[in-house]
Amino acid sequence: MAGSNSGAAASGQGNVLLWRGLLLITLLGGWEAYGRLVSEAWFSRPMLIFARILTWAGDGLGGHVAITLAEMLAGLAIGIPLGTVFGLVLGRLPVAAGILRPIIFGLYSIPLVTLAPLFIFWFGLGLTPKIVLVAIVTFFLLFFTTFAGVQTIDREMIDSFRLLGASRREMLRKLIGPACLAWILSGIKVALPYSLIAAVVGEMLLARAGLGYLLMQASQQIDMTGMFAALFVLMAAGVAIGETVNFIERRALRWRNL
Amino acid sequence: MAHQLIELKDISKSFQREQTIIAALSPVNLAVRREEFVAFVGPSGCGKSTILNMVAGLLPPTTGQLSYDGAPVRDLNRRVGYMTQKDTLLPWRNVADNIGAPLELACHKTGKTGRMDKIRQMVELVGLKGFEKHFPGELSGGMRRRVALARMLIYDPETLLMDEPFGALDAQLKLVMHDEIQRIVSLGHKTVLFVTHDLSEAIALADRVVVFSSRPGQIKIVRDIDLPRPRDVFRIRFSPRFTELHEELWDELKDEVKKGTDT
Numbered sequence A: 001m002a003g004s005n006s007g008a009a010a011s012g013q014g015n016v017l018l019w020r021g022l023l024l025i026t027l028l029g030g031w032e033a034y035g036r037l038v039s040e041a042w043f044s045r046p047m048l049i050f051a052r053i054l055t056w057a058g059d060g061l062g063g064h065v066a067i068t069l070a071e072m073l074a075g076l077a078i079g080i081p082l083g084t085v086f087g088l089v090l091g092r093l094p095v096a097a098g099i100l101r102p103i104i105f106g107l108y109s110i111p112l113v114t115l116a117p118l119f120i121f122w123f124g125l126g127l128t129p130k131i132v133l134v135a136i137v138t139f140f141l142l143f144f145t146t147f148a149g150v151q152t153i154d155r156e157m158i159d160s161f162r163l164l165g166a167s168r169r170e171m172l173r174k175l176i177g178p179a180c181l182a183w184i185l186s187g188i189k190v191a192l193p194y195s196l197i198a199a200v201v202g203e204m205l206l207a208r209a210g211l212g213y214l215l216m217q218a219s220q221q222i223d224m225t226g227m228f229a230a231l232f233v234l235m236a237a238g239v240a241i242g243e244t245v246n247f248i249e250r251r252a253l254r255w256r257n258l
Numbered sequence B: 001m002a003h004q005l006i007e008l009k010d011i012s013k014s015f016q017r018e019q020t021i022i023a024a025l026s027p028v029n030l031a032v033r034r035e036e037f038v039a040f041v042g043p044s045g046c047g048k049s050t051i052l053n054m055v056a057g058l059l060p061p062t063t064g065q066l067s068y069d070g071a072p073v074r075d076l077n078r079r080v081g082y083m084t085q086k087d088t089l090l091p092w093r094n095v096a097d098n099i100g101a102p103l104e105l106a107c108h109k110t111g112k113t114g115r116m117d118k119i120r121q122m123v124e125l126v127g128l129k130g131f132e133k134h135f136p137g138e139l140s141g142g143m144r145r146r147v148a149l150a151r152m153l154i155y156d157p158e159t160l161l162m163d164e165p166f167g168a169l170d171a172q173l174k175l176v177m178h179d180e181i182q183r184i185v186s187l188g189h190k191t192v193l194f195v196t197h198d199l200s201e202a203i204a205l206a207d208r209v210v211v212f213s214s215r216p217g218q219i220k221i222v223r224d225i226d227l228p229r230p231r232d233v234f235r236i237r238f239s240p241r242f243t244e245l246h247e248e249l250w251d252e253l254k255d256e257v258k259k260g261t262d263t
């Protein structure tokens, strides 16, 4: 019985994969046919796009990807820990949180893109303005999710831990932090794709390298194939990020799925 | 005269919820000697847990004076270990790490090997051998209560507050735990406040049983349990004196339990 069940499940999975493959081939094939029949000037076509990606791959695409990734990682490395710590600490200090609330919401409501010119003005053309942009976006995302996480912790849990003799620091490290882990991870999950957006937006405004720069260059030359090639690379980067996050989440939260 | 370890003088408690004030506990007076085992029984909602919360310093009394070892309880009372009615295990830690948690804190700091030894001892004591690596989510209610018990006992607090610790256990296991608790309490010279729904359990374990009346809670009767120690918890129920005490206290309790279910 169990054997035939799992067999059915496996073949169901196989069917899904088969349909996905068919759908993808149909979409790409339709696009290719349309491009060849009508005009490739406005839509380009998959063969040209993949050929372009291959050409780029031999000609510095890796460097651009590395630049964008570096901006993301540096920004995340600043934004995630800062946002988490601020969320944890302010989450335990309701009075301070109340005082800072309007400032935090005021800053948060400024649209991200509008800050980019300011940072380019302050920090120049290099990686720094993009890193700052990524750091700010991820800081807020982590701050808000972590703060919300702290509010959900059971009062009695905190009391009983204090009674065991936990100091303020031990409380944060051994109770509040781990209890918020699921929230922190979901914050990171949202922050990662946003970090890609922030880095690319920064590069599109002014840069000398990076995926956003590639996209911008292609668009200024009205090079459709180049634009789609850059978008495909971005899409692949986005999917890779999403999968990484899912993997980490499954690992870290084993106790949740019991 | 020397002071008692725990003294409640005209202690009452009311809670404010929005505009209404709920009287949870009418003024009560109670003094608990060092090394005394006192059991609280009474209908639910009569303020038993509230008293434990106040003794632990988690809640201030609305009126009256509460002192511990001669000094008023103002802040957290860290000389008590508190096994709360609600589960407060850390869901992301396995059984062993939950039990060992107090020893990781600076105030009870114990080296890794010492901690492991103690954890092993405690795991055996509460009968959870083989479950060390399980998470709380994988355990039954009774098993979780035993983990909570071990977590409280591992750092050896002088006073134990236990709120319905064995409610979720089956009858046989309950008796085994009674035996262990009795041993720990007498060897460790502990003072105990023990809340339970089970009158037999209260009589079998306690030096005094306090019966509360329904909300707002009041002490209805305090009864000395003059059964000799050490007690054989497996057989004490069959002794005539036990039956007498049980009948007497049940008469007091049953009216209150009825009132409790009427409302």
Ligand SMILES: Nc1ncnc2c1ncn2[C@@H]1O[C@H](COP(=O)(O)OP(=O)(O)O)[C@@H](O)[C@H]1O
Residues within 6 Å of the ligand: B015, B016, B017, B022, B023, B024, B043, B044, B045, B046, B047, B048, B049, B050, B051, B215
């Ligand atoms: N934090 C609180 N806020 C409001 N009411 C409370 C609170 N804690 C307890 N109460 C109320 O006080 C009464 C006594 O509660 P409790 O001490 O838990 O009773 P018991 O443990 O005897 O069942 C109950 O009616 C309960 O609803």
Ligand SMILES: [Mg+2]
Residues within 6 Å of the ligand: B045, B048, B049, B050, B085, B163
């Ligand atoms: Mg209670």
